[in-house]
Amino acid sequence: MVRVTQVIEAHVLSDRDWIAATEICQLCRIDLDAVLELAALGVVSPRESVPGQWQIPATALPRLKVVGRLMQDLGVNVSGAALALELIEAQRRLESRLRHLERLTSDY
Amino acid sequence: MEFRDYYKILGVERSATADQIKTAYRRLARKFHPDVSKEPNAEARFKEMQEAYEVLKDPPKRAAYDELGSDWKSGQQFRPPPDFGQGYEFSGGPSRARGGRGRARASAQDGAHTQEDFSDFFSSLFGGGSPFAAGGGGGAGRAARDHHARIDITLPEAFAGTTRTLEMKRPQVKADGSMELQTHTVRVTIPAGVTEGQLIRLAGQGEPGAGGGSAGDLYLEAHILPDKRFALDGRDVTLTFPVAPWEAALGAAVTVPTLGGEVAMQVPPGAQSGQRLRLRGRGLPGQPAGDQYVQLKVVLPPASSPQAKALYEEMRAKLAFDPRASETR
Numbered sequence: 001m002v003r004v005t006q007v008i009e010a011h012v013l014s015d016r017d018w019i020a021a022t023e024i025c026q027l028c029r030i031d032l033d034a035v036l037e038l039a040a041l042g043v044v045s046p047r048e049s050v051p052g053q054w055q056i057p058a059t060a061l062p063r064l065k066v067v068g069r070l071m072q073d074l075g076v077n078v079s080g081a082a083l084a085l086e087l088i089e090a091q092r093r094l095e096s097r098l099r100h101l102e103r104l105t106s107d108y
Numbered sequence: 109m110e111f112r113d114y115y116k117i118l119g120v121e122r123s124a125t126a127d128q129i130k131t132a133y134r135r136l137a138r139k140f141h142p143d144v145s146k147e148p149n150a151e152a153r154f155k156e157m158q159e160a161y162e163v164l165k166d167p168p169k170r171a172a173y174d175e176l177g178s179d180w181k182s183g184q185q186f187r188p189p190p191d192f193g194q195g196y197e198f199s200g201g202p203s204r205a206r207g208g209r210g211r212a213r214a215s216a217q218d219g220a221h222t223q224e225d226f227s228d229f230f231s232s233l234f235g236g237g238s239p240f241a242a243g244g245g246g247g248a249g250r251a252a253r254d255h256h257a258r259i260d261i262t263l264p265e266a267f268a269g270t271t272r273t274l275e276m277k278r279p280q281v282k283a284d285g286s287m288e289l290q291t292h293t294v295r296v297t298i299p300a301g302v303t304e305g306q307l308i309r310l311a312g313q314g315e316p317g318a319g320g321g322s323a324g325d326l327y328l329e330a331h332i333l334p335d336k337r338f339a340l341d342g343r344d345v346t347l348t349f350p351v352a353p354w355e356a357a358l359g360a361a362v363t364v365p366t367l368g369g370e371v372a373m374q375v376p377p378g379a380q381s382g383q384r385l386r387l388r389g390r391g392l393p394g395q396p397a398g399d400q401y402v403q404l405k406v407v408l409p410p411a412s413s414p415q416a417k418a419l420y421e422e423m424r425a426k427l428a429f430d431p432r433a434s435e436t437r
Contacts, residue, residue, distance in 0.1 A: 012299055013307040013327075027327070058307055062329050065142050073137055073158075088144060098341055104348070104382075104403070 013058035021046060021054035024061065028068035037078045038067060043085065063089075109228045111186035114160035114173065122178060126165065133161040159226045169234060176344070208247045259308070259328045261298065263335040263345070267367040267392055269300035276326075301393035302330045303343055337365065343398025344391045346384075350407045351375055364401050366390045373402065381406035 021035055035056065039046050044060045056064070061084060063103040115122050118132045137158075138144070142151040163169045172192065180186065223330075261270060276292045294313060302308065306329075313326035338345040347366055359377035363370045366387060373387065384401045391398020411417045 011309045012302055013309055017309075026324075058309070061174065061307055061327060064307055069143055070141070073141055073154075075134065084144065096113070100341075100346075103339060 013061075015057060015059055017058035018049070018055040019058050019061065021056055024064055026057045027061065028041055028064040029072060030064065033079070034063070034067075034071070034078050037098045041079065041082045042080070043067070043082045109186055109232060111180045111182060111184045112156075112159070112229045113116075113180065113182040114163050116182055117156050117160040118164065122174070126167075129161070129164045131252060133157060133165070155226075159230050162226070163230070163234070165203070170431060173233070174192050175319055186229065192233060219361075257326070258300075258331050260333050261302065262333050263338055263340060264367060265298070266302050266332050267300060269302075270298050272296045272298060296328070298330075301343070301397075302332075303392060303394070304330065304332045306330045330378070338367065339401075340392075343394050343396075344401060345398065346401040346403055348405050349402045350405050353406055356380065356404060356406045362429065364402055367392070375404065379404055 023031055025032055025035060032054070035044065035046065035054070038044050043063065044056055046054045046056050049055050065084055067078075067081040070084050071078070072075055076084065096098065110339055115124070118129060118136065120129055120132045124132070137154065140147055140150045140154045140157065142154055145151065145154070163173050175187075176192075257274075259272060261272075272295070274294045274296060276294065292313075294310065296310060298308060298309070308328040308330060310326040310328065312324075332340055338347055345367065347365065349362075352358070353364070354360075355362065355375055356379040357377065359379070360375045362373055362375055364373045364387070368390065371387065371390065373385065375385070379385075381404055383404045387400040387402060387405065389397045390400035409416055411420050
């Protein structure tokens with residue numbers, strides 16, 4: 001087996017970075033119609049850089065990955081995946097808050 | 109390699125209909141899906157289930173698998189018979205790589221989550237476990253490459269920046285047209301100030317394009333591991349900081365640990381347990397940098413010596429203090 005070593009610089013993505021919708025679709029294994037439906041549901045906020053070419057904020061990628069997995073693995077539709085995503089995120093926020101509070105109370 | 113009882117994994121009889129198999133898979137998938145499940149080993153269980161469903165939902169694969177016989181037990185040592193699959197034409201190997209935690213292979217000490225193909229057992233029967241299986245007559249196609257992986261970093265690393273070494277295996281076409289597997293070791297410099305869930309783009313490190321096209325990008329999703337001392341919230345960190353009652357009551361200059369080292373801080377007179385003091389800009393770096401909150405925790409000296417008891421007695425006698433005054437009014 002051949003080994004190739006290279007050093008590369010990482011670029012941390014922020015709200016100011018955008019990814020082409022076509023690339024997002026490939027990464028998340030969802031189609032463009034699903035992305036646009038998610039936009040209509042308020043899950044992502046795409047922009048049309050030039051007519052017909054959509055871009056998605058890079059920070060939306062983890063959310064769309066979850067949506068893609070839920071759709072493929074559980075057979076749910078876009079609305080169902082979006083609802084599940086919001087419930088999962090709400091649950092994580094509550095768990096994080098609970099951990100924080102437990103940490104504070106355990107200190108006393 | 110070990111035999112896998114796909115019927116047992118999905119909890120169905122060998123005589124189960126396609127609908128029963130689909131229902132069993134859907135039910136288990138909902139329970140063990142890594143995005144929603146709190147079950148232990150959910151990700152491993154889910155992958156196992158996907159593999160089982162991949163075989164049992166596909167009539168030719170299921171028929172060939174059934175021909176192995178019903179005497180095999182999970183975990184039993186297994187070698188595929190030389191004539192396995194004869195007369196069957198399989199299509200579509202692993203229908204997709206599980207993107208759950210990415211496909212970038214990284215050494216365990218780096219904390220990046222790895223994503224494997226289906227088991228050796230599956231690969232030995234249906235192909236698909238190795239890039240060399242791609243295009244093999246009757247074998248399964250190669251799984252689609254994911255371009256998204258999760259990487260674990262500690263809070264001090266997020267503060268100061270760090271490097272990670274990732275190993276990615278890629279098929280390469282040699283000059284003579286044959287394929288070889290190359291291991292690309294990529295050392296990634298992760299800049300300071302990465303926050304939970306933030307994406308890091310490695311340009312040109314994704315799947316090579318079809319027909320020699322340029323490679324896509326690889327995305328790493330940062331996961332900040334819980335820290336023993338600091339609780340993270342966005343770029344802000346909170347530290348619980350013990351103080352003596354007289355430090356809280358009278359005020360005191362103290363040294364406080366921060367992610368960047370110790371700093372001096374003034375505890376104001378009359379501070380209470382639970383009060384939060386802010387050290388501006390002492391959280392994770394960024395535009396703007398986060399803050400550090402110092403949450404005071406007044407720790408009482410134990411009344412374990414005659415002197416300590418005497419001091420508490422004196423306070424009781426001389427201080428008209430009722431900690432529950434506001435509750436009883």
